[in-house]
Amino acid sequence: MMARPRENLESMNNPMSTVAVSYNYPLVALSVLLAILASYVSLELAHLAGKPHQIELKDRWLSISSLALALGIWTMHFIGMFAFKLPIPVIYDGFMTILSLLIALAGSFFGFATLLIPCPIRRTAALGGCIMGAGIAGMHYLGMHAMRVAADMHYNPFLVALSVLIAVFVSGLALWIVGSIKAGNIAKTTRNKILVAGMMGLAIASMHYLGMASVTLQLNGSTVDTHGFVIEGELMATTLSFAAILLILFPLYSVNYEHRFSDRLAIELKQLRINEARLRKLIENAPDAFFVHDENGQLLDVNKVACLQLGYTREELLSSSIFRIADKQELVKAICPSLLNTGGSQIQGTYIRKDGSTFPVEVNITAIMDNGKKYIFALARDVTETEKLKSHLSKLAMTDELTELYNRRAFISCLDKSLSRARRNAENLSVLMIDIDYFKQINDLYGHYVGDIALKHFSHTIKKSIRHEDIVGRLGGEEFAILLPNTSKYEASALAEKLRKTLEDSVFDHEEKEIGFTVSIGIACFDPPDISPMLLLKNADHALYLAKENGRNCVVNYCAAT
Incomplete structure (x- = not known):
C-alpha cells in the first residue's frame, strides 16, 4: 500500500495548506474492473429488454439493467474514494450518498430506454449518451460533495467539463454500438460485447479519476461534523462495496439463465418449424381431403386434395364455410358430440362440388381446444369407388348371376318385409311359384348352353310382363317365384294366366x-294373417305340384286346391 508522505504530516499542522493525496493502486484497478463488469451486465440486461419475446418485460429488464449499472458506478466511485488516500479523517453524508446512487440509477434507466425509441441509431445514441453521461457525472460530483472533511474543495472547471464530456461521449458511443448490434449492423459476439463494456467501464473510471484530479483540498482548520446519518470506517465501506458487487453479479446469473433459455427456445422453435413443415408436407400429400374450421363452420385451412376433389381454389374455400360443401344438418349432428367431448367421431355423408355434383365421403372428425377456442379437424375420404364396390358385392350377394333376378335369399327377405307390411296395413298379398315344363329335355336335346339361354329368355320375358311393384326371383334350377304386393287371389289368378299365355307364345x-316352352304356375295367398314366408312358399309350391299333376302348362290356386 502507499505510504503517507512526510509533507502530509507537516500539512496537517498548517490550517491553510493544501492537502497532498495519494492512491491505493490495487483498489484503483479493482474499481476499474468493477465498472467494466457492471457495464457488461447492464448491457446484457438492456439487450434482453429489446428482444421480441421479452417485450412485455422490457420495463423489468431496463430497471434491472439500470440498477446493475448504477450500483456499478456507485460502487466503483465508493472504492475509488476508498483508494483516494488523505492524511485527514473522511466520513460521508449518508443521504447524499444514497441520492448519488438514485441519480446514477435514473441516468442509466433513461439512457438505456432511448434504445427502444423507433428512431435512427445515431439520434437515440446521442440522446442516451447525454442522459447517461449526465447521470454518471451527477453521481460522481454529488458523491464528492457527500465527503465530510476538515478542508475546502476547489474544482478545476476545465477538468470538470472534460470529465463530463468524456462520460457523455463514451456513453453515447457505447449505446450506438449496442443499438448497431441490436439492429444487426454489428455482429453480436462476446468480443464486441466485452469491447463495449470495456469502453463504458473505462469511461466511468476516467470520468471519476479525472474528476478526482480536478479537485484540490485546502485545510480550513475546522472539525468534521459527525452528526446525522453518516458513513464512516473502512469496515463499513468494505461491507457496502461487497454487497454492491453481489447485487451486480446476481443479474449476471439472470442474464446467463436467460441466454440458456433463449438458446433452448430457439432450438425448440427451429425443431417446431421443421416438424410443422413435415406435417404440412404430410397433409398436402395425403390421399384424403383435410379441413380445419371453427365452431361456426368457417374454414381456416385446407389441403391440395380438398381443392382438387371439390373444384375450388384454396382462396375460395378459405373464404367460405364448411356448410357450403356439406349438408349442414348432417354435419352439425356429427360435430356436436365432438365439441362437447373434445373427442372424435366418424360419419358417412355427401360433399357438394363447385359444379353442383355430389360424391359420398367418409369423414373422421376431431375437436381440439386451443386458447379457450374449439377447432374442428376433418379428414374426408372420397368413397365413391368403395360404395360402387359395396353395391356390386351386395348385388352379387342378392342376385342370381345367370338371370340377374333376385336369388332365393334375397327373394325370401323381400317376402318377409312385404308380409310384415301387408299384415300391418291389412293388405292383400300373393305369391306365384313357376316351373318351366320339361326343362330337362331342353338341356338333354340342345345342351346346357341352350338351357341357360332358355332361362335368360324366361327371365327377360317375365320382367317385361310383370308390374313395377312386383318382385321376381330364381329359387333354384328352373324354379322361379313372383311376389305380388297388394294383389288378391283373383287378381293373382288373372296375372298368372296372362303370364302363362305370354310364355307359351314366346320362342327364341x-x-x-x-x-x-311352357310353364306351370302355383298360387298362394296371404291367408291367414299369421302365415309365415316359408309356409306361404310351401303353399305355392304345393299348388305348383298340383298344376304339374294336372298335365302342366296350367295355373292352380292353392286356395282352390284345398
Whole structure:
C-alpha cells in the first residue's frame, strides 16, 4: 500500500495548506474492473429488454439493467474514494450518498430506454449518451460533495467539463454500438460485447479519476461534523462495496439463465418449424381431403386434395364455410358430440362440388381446444369407388348371376318385409311359384348352353310382363317365384294366366331353330294373417305340384286346391 508522505504530516499542522493525496493502486484497478463488469451486465440486461419475446418485460429488464449499472458506478466511485488516500479523517453524508446512487440509477434507466425509441441509431445514441453521461457525472460530483472533511474543495472547471464530456461521449458511443448490434449492423459476439463494456467501464473510471484530479483540498482548520446519518470506517465501506458487487453479479446469473433459455427456445422453435413443415408436407400429400374450421363452420385451412376433389381454389374455400360443401344438418349432428367431448367421431355423408355434383365421403372428425377456442379437424375420404364396390358385392350377394333376378335369399327377405307390411296395413298379398315344363329335355336335346339361354329368355320375358311393384326371383334350377304386393287371389289368378299365355307364345332362336316352352304356375295367398314366408312358399309350391299333376302348362290356386 502507499505510504503517507512526510509533507502530509507537516500539512496537517498548517490550517491553510493544501492537502497532498495519494492512491491505493490495487483498489484503483479493482474499481476499474468493477465498472467494466457492471457495464457488461447492464448491457446484457438492456439487450434482453429489446428482444421480441421479452417485450412485455422490457420495463423489468431496463430497471434491472439500470440498477446493475448504477450500483456499478456507485460502487466503483465508493472504492475509488476508498483508494483516494488523505492524511485527514473522511466520513460521508449518508443521504447524499444514497441520492448519488438514485441519480446514477435514473441516468442509466433513461439512457438505456432511448434504445427502444423507433428512431435512427445515431439520434437515440446521442440522446442516451447525454442522459447517461449526465447521470454518471451527477453521481460522481454529488458523491464528492457527500465527503465530510476538515478542508475546502476547489474544482478545476476545465477538468470538470472534460470529465463530463468524456462520460457523455463514451456513453453515447457505447449505446450506438449496442443499438448497431441490436439492429444487426454489428455482429453480436462476446468480443464486441466485452469491447463495449470495456469502453463504458473505462469511461466511468476516467470520468471519476479525472474528476478526482480536478479537485484540490485546502485545510480550513475546522472539525468534521459527525452528526446525522453518516458513513464512516473502512469496515463499513468494505461491507457496502461487497454487497454492491453481489447485487451486480446476481443479474449476471439472470442474464446467463436467460441466454440458456433463449438458446433452448430457439432450438425448440427451429425443431417446431421443421416438424410443422413435415406435417404440412404430410397433409398436402395425403390421399384424403383435410379441413380445419371453427365452431361456426368457417374454414381456416385446407389441403391440395380438398381443392382438387371439390373444384375450388384454396382462396375460395378459405373464404367460405364448411356448410357450403356439406349438408349442414348432417354435419352439425356429427360435430356436436365432438365439441362437447373434445373427442372424435366418424360419419358417412355427401360433399357438394363447385359444379353442383355430389360424391359420398367418409369423414373422421376431431375437436381440439386451443386458447379457450374449439377447432374442428376433418379428414374426408372420397368413397365413391368403395360404395360402387359395396353395391356390386351386395348385388352379387342378392342376385342370381345367370338371370340377374333376385336369388332365393334375397327373394325370401323381400317376402318377409312385404308380409310384415301387408299384415300391418291389412293388405292383400300373393305369391306365384313357376316351373318351366320339361326343362330337362331342353338341356338333354340342345345342351346346357341352350338351357341357360332358355332361362335368360324366361327371365327377360317375365320382367317385361310383370308390374313395377312386383318382385321376381330364381329359387333354384328352373324354379322361379313372383311376389305380388297388394294383389288378391283373383287378381293373382288373372296375372298368372296372362303370364302363362305370354310364355307359351314366346320362342327364341337357336341355330335357325325356334325353341319354345311352357310353364306351370302355383298360387298362394296371404291367408291367414299369421302365415309365415316359408309356409306361404310351401303353399305355392304345393299348388305348383298340383298344376304339374294336372298335365302342366296350367295355373292352380292353392286356395282352390284345398
